[in-house]
Amino acid sequence: xxxCELIPTPDCSGxxxxxxxxxxxxxxxxxxxxxxxxxxxRCPEFSCQKEFTSASWQFKHVKLHNPEHLQVAHExxxxxxxxPLIIEPPQRWELNANxxxxxxxxxxxxxxxxxxxxxxxxxxxPPPVPQTETYTGAGAPLSDYITEQWESNIxxxxxxxxxxxxxxxxxxxxxxxxIQDGIKKKGMKTYYxxxxxxxxxxxxxxxxxxxxxxxxxxxxxxxxxxxxxxxLHTLDNMKWNDNHQRPxxxxxxxxxxxxxxxxxxxxxTKRHIYASxxxxxxxxxxxxxxxxxxxxxxxxxxxxxxxTSG
Amino acid sequence: xFRVRDTLVPLIFMSDGTHLSNFAGNKKEWPVYMTxxxxxxxxxxxxSRHSIVMVALLPIPIKNRNMPQKRLDTQQQTSREVLHxxxxxxxxxxxxxxxxxxxxxxxxxxxxxHNFRHSNPVLAAxxxxxxxxxxxxxxx
Numbered sequence: 471x472x473x474c475e476l477i478p479t480p481d482c483s484g485x486x487x488x489x490x491x492x493x494x495x496x497x498x499x500x501x502x503x504x505x506x507x508x509x510x511x512r513c514p515e516f517s518c519q520k521e522f523t524s525a526s527w528q529f530k531h532v533k534l535h536n537p538e539h540l541q542v543a544h545e546x547x548x549x550x551x552x553x554p555l556i557i558e559p560p561q562r563w564e565l566n567a568n569x570x571x572x573x574x575x576x577x578x579x580x581x582x583x584x585x586x587x588x589x590x591x592x593x594x595x596p597p598p599v600p601q602t603e604t605y606t607g608a609g610a611p612l613s614d615y616i617t618e619q620w621e622s623n624i625x626x627x628x629x630x631x632x633x634x635x636x637x638x639x640x641x642x643x644x645x646x647x648x649i650q651d652g653i654k655k656k657g658m659k660t661y662y663x664x665x666x667x668x669x670x671x672x673x674x675x676x677x678x679x680x681x682x683x684x685x686x687x688x689x690x691x692x693x694x695x696x697x698x699x700x701x702l703h704t705l706d707n708m709k710w711n712d713n714h715q716r717p718x719x720x721x722x723x724x725x726x727x728x729x730x731x732x733x734x735x736x737x738x739t740k741r742h743i744y745a746s747x748x749x750x751x752x753x754x755x756x757x758x759x760x761x762x763x764x765x766x767x768x769x770x771x772x773x774x775x776x777x778t779s780g
Numbered sequence: 781x782f783r784v785r786d787t788l789v790p791l792i793f794m795s796d797g798t799h800l801s802n803f804a805g806n807k808k809e810w811p812v813y814m815t816x817x818x819x820x821x822x823x824x825x826x827x828s829r830h831s832i833v834m835v836a837l838l839p840i841p842i843k844n845r846n847m848p849q850k851r852l853d854t855q856q857q858t859s860r861e862v863l864h865x866x867x868x869x870x871x872x873x874x875x876x877x878x879x880x881x882x883x884x885x886x887x888x889x890x891x892x893x894h895n896f897r898h899s900n901p902v903l904a905a906x907x908x909x910x911x912x913x914x915x916x917x918x919x920x
Contacts, residue, residue, distance in 0.1 A: 608786065608787060608788070609787045609897065610897070611891075611893075611895030611896065611897055612888070612895070612896045612897060612898065700834075700837070703869065705839075705862065705865060705866070708858075708861070708862055708865060710841070710842050710855075710858060710859075710862075711842070711854075711855060711858065714842055718839050718862055719839065720836065720837060720838055720839045720866050721836060721837040722835060722836040722837075722866075722869070722870050723833070723834070723835045723836065724873070725791070725814065725835055725870065725871070725873050725874060725901070726873045726887060726901070728814060728833050728835055729789055729791070729816060729887075729889070729899070729901055730887070730889050730890070731833075732815070732816050732819070732831065732833065733789070733816070733818065733889050733890075733891050733892065733899065734889075734890055734891065734892055735892055736892050737829065738819055738823060738829070738831070738892055739892040739893060741819055741820040741822065741823050742818055742819065742891065742892055742893070743817075743818050743819070743820065744787045744818065744891070744897065745787070746788070761821070762820060762821050763790060763792075763817040763821070763904075764817065764818070768904070769788060769790060769817070772788060772902065773788055776786075776788075776900075
């Protein structure tokens with residue numbers, strides 16, 4: 471037996487098949503009475519021709535990516551063409567037990583689709599407005615505090631420099647702005663190439679005329695204004711094992727100096743938080759928002775617990 | 781002792797071992813970084829703001845290759861003791877036992893708005909991977 475004899479030949483004795491025309495945007499799509507179908511839409515832009523499954527997505531696409539269509543439509547007092555949303559009411563028919571299947575009896579998908587239409591077209595609710603509550607008393611400045619000598623020196627040093635030059639330690643506003651822009655927008659590589667190497671720039675930076683750079687500016691500041699340097703420590707009483715008799719060493723930096731340095735930084739002035747807060751949204755019951763660390767419950771509870779115990 | 785009107789300074793520590801190179805004897809570093817919770821989240825996420833400072837470089841434990849199990853357990857215990865000792869010394873200013881101020885745990889800090897405040901540093905979080913957590917908590 472040959473292989474071709476195993477393949478059954480098609481029966482072409484039936485009626486002539488009818489060809490269903492391809493859907494175009496000028497024709498009305500077929501909507502089933504029992505089950506909603508995803509209707510393809512196309513972008514009116516000739517070069518785009520992107521297909522969408524709903525009219526709302528098509529309208530968003532035109533509004534975002536082709537706003538000129540909206541402008542032209544408004545100028546000509548026309549409406550943006552979109553495929554009509556046709557919803558056929560469920561037809562009343564009787565079940566023929568011989569021809570119809572039992573699945574056709576389920577009308578719920580179509581009813582749910584009709585019920586969800588007004589919800590989709592309604593505008594989204596505005597975002598909830600958080601209500602902020604600040605812990606009273608915490609983070610208050612010390613008005614009656616008598617500074618020590620080294621503290622008053624630092625304070626006087628900072629105030630004197632900031633009064634004389636608000637862009638301290640930089641010389642001019644151009645330097646300050648250029649460095650900020652260089653760090654923010656162009657990255658550290660551009661910052662080093664164009665700011666520290668003054669020969670590459672056409673701007674005049676008097677602070678860098680002597681080839682000092684920022685490192686020398688920072689070094690000229692008092693020692694307490696810079697973070698503590700890393701120091702090498704040795705664990706005298708410990709060793710790894712008998713085969714490794716070398717002393718165990720590690721580098722560390724003073725935490726308190728680092729904390730003071732971080733709190734003192736002028737670039738964080740608008741972003742410093744000294745008291746815990748509680749943020750609630752407008753839901754009922756109120757829901758606490760923990761977007762930042764100072765809005766968490768642990769900070770508030772720690773502050774309250776220590777205030778009562780102290 | 782915590783006084784009214786004091787400012788809480790939550791400390792956030794981060795540590796993770798970093799593999800540096802394979803060709804120079806498998807160099808590794810184990811940095812510990814620190815930042816404070818008084819800064820906004822937006823500042824923490826910007827590397828150009830330098831709000832995260834390296835405070836320590838922990839010692840790297842020696843390799844445990846071709847060791848019997850008993851000696852391996854002893855070596856692992858020693859490594860944990862070294863880690864605890866180093867972290868205890870690094871965090872000594874924050875703990876209750878040691879205090880540079882006179883019988884109190886607050887520090888007078890000159891803030892960015894040109895005011896002095898009593899600040900009280902508190903260890904708030906330590907971000908590490910599973911292996912470091914198991915070493916810190918003596919988990920097997």
